[in-house]
Amino acid sequence: MEINSSHNRYHRQLILPGFGKEAQEKLRNARVLVVGAGGLGCPVLMNLTGMGVGEIGIIDNGIVELSNLHRQLLYDMNDIGEFKTTAASKKLQRMNPEIRISSQSIMLTNDHALKTLEYYDLVVDCTDNFPTRYMLTDACWLLKKPMVFGAVARYDGQVAVFHKNVTYRDLFPEPPSEGEVPDCNEAGVLGVLPNIIGNIMAAECIKAITGIGEILSGKLFTYSALTNDSLIVEINASANKKLQQPQSAGEFEAMNYPALCATRTEIEIDKDQFEKLIQQKDVLLIDVREPDEVPQLNIHHKRIPLNELMGMSLEENKTVVFICQSGKRSIRAVRICEESNPALAGNIFSLAGGINSLHEKFKTN
Amino acid sequence: MTDTLTIRCFGQLTDILGSARLEVPITNDSEELMHLLLKEYPLLKTTRFIVSVDRKVIREKTVLTPGSEIALLPPFSGG
Numbered sequence: 001m002e003i004n005s006s007h008n009r010y011h012r013q014l015i016l017p018g019f020g021k022e023a024q025e026k027l028r029n030a031r032v033l034v035v036g037a038g039g040l041g042c043p044v045l046m047n048l049t050g051m052g053v054g055e056i057g058i059i060d061n062g063i064v065e066l067s068n069l070h071r072q073l074l075y076d077m078n079d080i081g082e083f084k085t086t087a088a089s090k091k092l093q094r095m096n097p098e099i100r101i102s103s104q105s106i107m108l109t110n111d112h113a114l115k116t117l118e119y120y121d122l123v124v125d126c127t128d129n130f131p132t133r134y135m136l137t138d139a140c141w142l143l144k145k146p147m148v149f150g151a152v153a154r155y156d157g158q159v160a161v162f163h164k165n166v167t168y169r170d171l172f173p174e175p176p177s178e179g180e181v182p183d184c185n186e187a188g189v190l191g192v193l194p195n196i197i198g199n200i201m202a203a204e205c206i207k208a209i210t211g212i213g214e215i216l217s218g219k220l221f222t223y224s225a226l227t228n229d230s231l232i233v234e235i236n237a238s239a240n241k242k243l244q245q246p247q248s249a250g251e252f253e254a255m256n257y258p259a260l261c262a263t264r265t266e267i268e269i270d271k272d273q274f275e276k277l278i279q280q281k282d283v284l285l286i287d288v289r290e291p292d293e294v295p296q297l298n299i300h301h302k303r304i305p306l307n308e309l310m311g312m313s314l315e316e317n318k319t320v321v322f323i324c325q326s327g328k329r330s331i332r333a334v335r336i337c338e339e340s341n342p343a344l345a346g347n348i349f350s351l352a353g354g355i356n357s358l359h360e361k362f363k364t365n
Numbered sequence: 366m367t368d369t370l371t372i373r374c375f376g377q378l379t380d381i382l383g384s385a386r387l388e389v390p391i392t393n394d395s396e397e398l399m400h401l402l403l404k405e406y407p408l409l410k411t412t413r414f415i416v417s418v419d420r421k422v423i424r425e426k427t428v429l430t431p432g433s434e435i436a437l438l439p440p441f442s443g444g
Contacts, residue, residue: 038444128443129442130440151440151442151443153376153377153439153442153443158441172413180413181377181412181441182442183442187377194443222375222436222438224385226385229373231373231417231436231438233420233436235422240424311408338411339410340407
C-alpha cells in the first residue's frame with residue numbers, strides 16, 4: 001500500500017482523536033466476511049471498503065434484479081442480470097483499489113461454512129433467510145468468531161454483535177417455520193431501512209476491529225424508521241440453547257438447516273390435491289393477495305388480503321383453502337385463521353407454490 | 366406512580382397490537398401480563414417474539430412494577 005495515497009484517502013479518519021494510524025492499521029490487517037450482498041450487504045460492503053478494511057470476502061448466490069435497486073444502492077441498471085458478487089466486487093474495487101476483495105457466487109451451507117469462515121476475523125450476517133442465519137450463528141459459535149448480525153422487516157430493523165458465549169439462539173433458540181415470519185418479498189421493506197441498519201452494522205464492524213467505542217456485544221438494538229423509536233436490550237447466554245445448537249463440527253455438518261424452518265406439511269396441499277378439493281362444494285377458496293396482484297383466479301373464490309384476515313370468523317363446516325402468489329402468505333393465513341376459528345383447525349389448508357404452481361386454465365391475466 | 370404499563374412493540378407485532386405503543390393495566394409479573402395480552406390479542410400466539418423488561422431479555426417470570434419498561438421483539442427475516 002502506498003503510504004502517501006493511503007494517508008490522503010483516510011486522512012479524515014486518521015485525524016480523529018481516538019482513531020488515528022493505529023486504528024487504520026488494524027483495519028488494514030483485518031479480514032471480514034460479508035454473507036449476503038443485498039439490502040444490508042450493500043451498505044456494509046461500501047463502508048468497509050471505503051474505510052479501508054484490508055481484506056473483504058463476499059458470499060451471495062443472487063442476481064441483481066430491478067426490484068433490488070430501490071434499496072441495494074451498490075447496483076445500477078447495467079448490473080441487472082449480473083451476479084451480485086461480480087457487480088459488487090467490480091464497484092468496490094473501483095472505490096478502493098488498495099484493499100483485497102474476493103467473492104463466491106454460492107449459497108453458504110453447513111457443508112463448507114466452517115472451512116470458509118476459518119480464514120476471517122469477523123463475520124457479518126447480512127442474510128435474508130432463517131436457515132442460513134441459524135447455520136451462520138452456529139458456525140461462528142463453534143469457531144469462536146465474532147459476528148455482527150443485522151435483520152430488517154418493513155420499517156424496522158435489528159443489530160447485535162455476537163461473540164463469547166452469546167449467539168442469535170439466545171434470542172430465538174429455534175428458527176421460526178416457513179411463513180411464520182414474513183420476509184421482504186412478502187412483507188416489503190422501505191428502501192432506506194436496510195441502509196440505516198447496514199450502516200450501523202458497519203460501524204459495529206469498525207469498532208469491533210479497532211477497539212474504539214462500545215459495541216453491541218451481547219445486546220440487541222432494535223430500530224423503527226417510522227417513529228425513530230429505538231431500544232437496546234441485554235441478551236444473556238441461555239443454558240437452553242445447548243439443546244438445539246450443534247456442539248461439534250461433526251454435529252454441525254450433519255444438521256439439516258432448511259428442514260428446521262420447514263413448513264408443517266399437514267397444512268399444505270399441492271396442485272393435484274387442490275384440483276380434487278375444489279370439485280367439492282363445501283370448499284371455500286380465499287385469495288389473500290393484495291387486490292392489484294395478477295393473475296386473477298378464474299374459479300369461484302373470495303379475495304381477502306392477508307392484513308384484513310385478522311380476527312375474521314369463517315363459516316363452520318367448510319374446508320378452507322388459502323392461496324397467494326407463491327404459497328408463503330397463505331401459510332400465514334392458515335395460522336391466523338386457526339387462531340380465530342379453532343373449530344376449523346385441521347380443515348384449513350394452504351396451496352403450496354401458490355397461484356404460480358397452478359395450471360393456466362385457472363388463471364386470467 | 367401510575368397504574369398502567371407501557372408496552373413497546375416492533376415489526377409485525379404492531380399489526381397485531383394495533384400500534385407500536387400500548388398502555389395496559391399493571392400486572393404483578395410478566396406471566397400475568399402475557400396472559401392478559403394473549404387474551405386480548407390471541408393472534409400473538411401465531412407469531413414468535415421475545416419479551417424484555419427494563420432492557421433485559423427475560424425468559425422467566427419477572428416481577429413488574431409501575432414504570433417497568435416492557436418491549437415485545439419479533440425476529441426479522443430480511444437482509
